[in-house]
Every structure is written in structure tokens, then in C-alpha cells.
Amino acid sequence: MARGRDHILKTLENLEEDEFKTFKFKLRTWPLRPGFFPIPRGKLSTLDRVDLSDKIVCCYLEGYGMELTAEVLLDMGLREEAVTLQQAANSASRSGPNGNATQSTQHSAGASAASGGHFVEQHRINLINRVTVLDPILDELLGEVLNAEQYDTIRAEATTQKQMRILYTFMRNWNNSHKDMFLEALRKNNPFLVEELEKS
Known part of the structure; x- marks a missing residue:
């Protein structure tokens, strides 16, 4: 089955210059779902079709990336391309593991024993690289999981990726209850990323 990135690339390749x-x-100024941010203008202007397909998936994930691309195409009056992409997005959303579109919170949070670790440990690399909204998560964990010194240490880092790496070093001392709290904060503030990882 073609991946979302391939569908987006095929669509963009059909566009005239x-x-x-x-x-x-239009993509630069399009209103986005909560938790997502526009691609910076300086980067966006230099991207070709292949690089832009990669960037859309990196910033918006495959499912929402296809939907977003289709929305912009519809606004441009390119209905045929938009409908084709929407159909591909709908098909992808129905084809989760074993035909399940979603998984329960209990399954993700308690996925420990059978699959070798808590959800936040299994998906460490993806979460470090792809979490976009971290500040409200840190605020929720402060006092419950993180002390003030740990909170300040994380916030002192310049990028979200670096902040996540520091957060994961503190996680070594967390119990499953603390990891569950982190997962729920992730689910609240980065819902589409968590949803995609649950289906993987």
C-alpha cells in the first residue's frame, strides 16, 4: 500500500508550476488544527515537490498531511486532485492494525508487558523527533513528576528535541504511573501524533 508521503508527492507532481x-x-497561511504549526516561510519557498512532501509528513503526519493538502487543493479549485487524495486518506485511516482504526487508552498505557515496555518507551525516538507542543506538557508534569530544578533544566534547552532528550533522561527514575501521566499529557497536547503511533 502506498504511504501518505507517496500520495502527496504524486498529487504535487500533477500540479503546474x-x-x-x-x-x-496557501499552505503557509492555512489555518491549522491545534497542536500544529506552519512551515516557516523561508524553508517553504525553497522546497521542491519531493522535499515538500517529506516536510508535510514530518510536520503534520501522514493522515493529517493528506487531509491538509486536499483542503488547500480544494480551495484552489483543483477538485479532482483533492478528491483523489481525500479518498487515499480515508482508506489509510481505516487500515490500522487488524482493521482497527484506534486503540484504547488502557491498551497504549498498559502495553508494557506484552510488547516490551511502556508506550512512551517504545516510541521514544518518534516522540523525541516529532513532538511539537511540549510547554503545556511540562506544566502538567511539574510538581507531580518533575521537580522545579528538572523543569528549569528542560526549559533551558533551545529546541523541543533537546528538551525531550533531557526529559527522557529524567524518565529513567519514573514508575509506570508517572509514564501514564506523561502519555495522557501527550495525548491532550499532541493528539494526532499519539493516534498515529498507536496505530503503528
Whole structure:
């Protein structure tokens, strides 16, 4: 089955050059779901079709990336391309493991014994690289899981990735209850990322 990135790339390759420029302009200013942020203008203007497909999936995940691309195309009047991409997105959303579109919170949080670790440990690399909203998560963990010194140490880092790496060093001393709290904070503030990882 083709991946979301491939569907997006195929769609962008069908655009004329002026349509592709318009698409990038609209994408930069398009209203996004909570938890997602626009691709910076300086980066967006230099991306070709292949790189932009990668960037959309990196920033918005495959499911929402396809939906977002289709929304922009519809706004441009490119209905045929948009509908084709929407159909691909709908098909992908129904094809989770064993045909399940979603998994329960209890399954994810308690996925420990059978699959070799808590959800937040299993998906460490993806979470470090792809979490976009961290500040409210740290605020929720402060006092419950993180002490003030740990909180300040994390916040002192310049990028979200570096902050997540520090957070994971403190996680070594957490029990499963603490990890569950972290997962629920992730689910609240980065819902689409958690949903995608649950399906993987």
C-alpha cells in the first residue's frame, strides 16, 4: 500500500508550476488544527515537490498531511486532485492494525508487558523527533513528576528535541504511573501524533 508521503508527492507532481507556487503560498497561511504549526516561510519557498512532501509528513503526519493538502487543493479549485487524495486518506485511516482504526487508552498505557515496555518507551525516538507542543506538557508534569530544578533544566534547552532528550533522561527514575501521566499529557497536547503511533 502506498504511504501518505507517496500520495502527496504524486498529487504535487500533477500540479503546474504556477499551481505549485500557489499551493505553497496557501499552505503557509492555512489555518491549522491545534497542536500544529506552519512551515516557516523561508524553508517553504525553497522546497521542491519531493522535499515538500517529506516536510508535510514530518510536520503534520501522514493522515493529517493528506487531509491538509486536499483542503488547500480544494480551495484552489483543483477538485479532482483533492478528491483523489481525500479518498487515499480515508482508506489509510481505516487500515490500522487488524482493521482497527484506534486503540484504547488502557491498551497504549498498559502495553508494557506484552510488547516490551511502556508506550512512551517504545516510541521514544518518534516522540523525541516529532513532538511539537511540549510547554503545556511540562506544566502538567511539574510538581507531580518533575521537580522545579528538572523543569528549569528542560526549559533551558533551545529546541523541543533537546528538551525531550533531557526529559527522557529524567524518565529513567519514573514508575509506570508517572509514564501514564506523561502519555495522557501527550495525548491532550499532541493528539494526532499519539493516534498515529498507536496505530503503528
